[in-house]
Amino acid sequence: MKRGRFTSAGARRAALAVAAWLAAVALAGCGSGGFNGIYNVPLPGGAKLGSDPFQVTAEFSDVGDLVPQSAVMVNNVAVGRVTRIYLPPKSWIAHVQMIVNGSVRLPGNAMAQVAQTSLLGEQYIALSAAPGLPPVGRLSDHAVIPLARTTSNATVEQVLGALSLLLNGGGISQLHVIVTQLNAALAGNEPQIRSLLVRMHTVLGNLYQHRKSILTALDGLNSLSATLAARDRQIGHVLDGLTPGLRVLAEQRAQLVTMLTSLHRLSGVAVSTIRAGQANVVADLRALAPTLRKLADAGQNLPLALQVLLTYPFTNRVLKAVKGDYMNIYLKLEAAKGTTVIPPIKPPHRNRRH
Numbered sequence: 496m497k498r499g500r501f502t503s504a505g506a507r508r509a510a511l512a513v514a515a516w517l518a519a520v521a522l523a524g525c526g527s528g529g530f531n532g533i534y535n536v537p538l539p540g541g542a543k544l545g546s547d548p549f550q551v552t553a554e555f556s557d558v559g560d561l562v563p564q565s566a567v568m569v570n571n572v573a574v575g576r577v578t579r580i581y582l583p584p585k586s587w588i589a590h591v592q593m594i595v596n597g598s599v600r601l602p603g604n605a606m607a608q609v610a611q612t613s614l615l616g617e618q619y620i621a622l623s624a625a626p627g628l629p630p631v632g633r634l635s636d637h638a639v640i641p642l643a644r645t646t647s648n649a650t651v652e653q654v655l656g657a658l659s660l661l662l663n664g665g666g667i668s669q670l671h672v673i674v675t676q677l678n679a680a681l682a683g684n685e686p687q688i689r690s691l692l693v694r695m696h697t698v699l700g701n702l703y704q705h706r707k708s709i710l711t712a713l714d715g716l717n718s719l720s721a722t723l724a725a726r727d728r729q730i731g732h733v734l735d736g737l738t739p740g741l742r743v744l745a746e747q748r749a750q751l752v753t754m755l756t757s758l759h760r761l762s763g764v765a766v767s768t769i770r771a772g773q774a775n776v777v778a779d780l781r782a783l784a785p786t787l788r789k790l791a792d793a794g795q796n797l798p799l800a801l802q803v804l805l806t807y808p809f810t811n812r813v814l815k816a817v818k819g820d821y822m823n824i825y826l827k828l829e830a831a832k833g834t835t836v837i838p839p840i841k842p843p844h845r846n847r848r849h
Contacts, residue, residue, distance in 0.1 A: 542566060542574055542575055542576060544575060544594060544595075544597075545597050546597070547597035548575065548594050548596055548597050549594070549595055549597055549636035549638075550593070550594055550595075550637055551592075551593050551594075551595055551634065551637075551640065552590055552591065552592050552593075552638070552639045553591045553607040553620065553639075553640040553645050554589070554590055554591075554639070554641055554642040554645055555588070555589045555591060555607075555609060555642070555645050555647060556588065556589070556642060556647070557609075557647050558591060558609055558647070559609055559618055559650055560650070561577065561580065561591065561609055561618045561619075561620070562577070562580070563577050563578060563579060564577060565577040566617075566619040567594075567619065567620045568619055568621050568622070569599060569601070569621075569622050569623065570623070574622075575594050575595035575596055575599075576594060577591055577592070577593045578593060579591075579592040580592075591620065599634075600633065601623075601624065601634040602630030602631055602633060602634065603630075603631045603632030603633055603638065604625050604628060604631045605622055605623065605624055605625065605640065606622075606623060606624075606625045606640065606644040606645065607620055607622055607640045607644065608645065608646045608647070608648065609621075609645075609647040611648060611650065611651075614651060615651065622634075625644060
């Protein structure tokens with residue numbers, strides 16, 4: 496009996512040793528990364544991945560209550576599951592790794608969304624083509640969906656939290672004040688407000704029609720600012736050179752004011768003089784009208800007569816009228832106190848050859 500008891504106790508010790516060894520092996524497997532706990536165990540009734548699944552990673556700013564083994568759906572049909580959720584080193588953007596059935600066909604610019612099956616249901620990843628964008632390529636193995644093409648729906652907890660914040664000391668009382676003041680301001684001013692809205696619509700329409708001109712003007716201002724920035728030193732030198740001139744103008748301000756005041760008085764005197772002599776000026780102009788009319792009637796004869804007068808008496812036109820070898824010239828000058836007669840002047844004899 497004693498030996499039997501010893502044998503039974505030894506068997507129990509051996510069983511405990513084997514169990515401890517198995518636990519150590521399991522822990523070693525967990526440390527090596529080959530086993531990730533219960534999250535690596537597929538849930539019953541999950542999506543079928545097929546024989547050639549592929550891996551996709553999506554970037555999210557907020558994943559909410561999403562956990563590994565959550566479903567991945569396309570058009571509300573489970574096509575995969577989430578395998579890992581982690582933060583890369585020195586980053587605050589959540590990365591969600593998922594494995595998808597190889598028969599799924601999605602464009603390369605597909606988008607991902609954290610959705611919820613029902614009001615209180617579980618969260619999952621919904622994959623779909625980007626609305627309004629043409630498909631580009633195909634979503635393949637190790638593809639990454641960037642943060643720009645991922646979204647997250649508001650959860651029930653977030654909605655209830657925002658509602659409680661609004662109701663408990665939130666903006667309900669402020670909204671009442673705002674609505675009351677708006678009613679007081681708009682009451683009785685409906686035509687003016689309608690006219691204002693119509694004018695705003697016209698202004699906005701004109702701005703939209705001239706958007707190209709506005710963009711051109713902004714581009715011109717950009718070029719001008721760049722040119723001014725490039726010539727900063729030259730502009731500084733010009734401004735420094737203007738400083739002495741402005742200083743002189745400031746010192747002579749009193750003289751400039753006096754000069755302008757005198758000019759103002761002179762203009763007043765000139766205006767009063769013209770007004771006083773208006774009748775005489777008009778009469779003189781009317782008296783000049785016949786003379787100017789005769790000068791206009793003379794036409795081309797006046798320039799020809801002036802040509803003879805200024806070069807008299809030795810012009811070609813006068814010589815053509817002279818017959819013979821010489822001519823006598825009599826000049827008579829009248830002064831204010833009498834009359835002086837100059838005797839005839841006989842030019843020297845000159846042979847003329849025709």
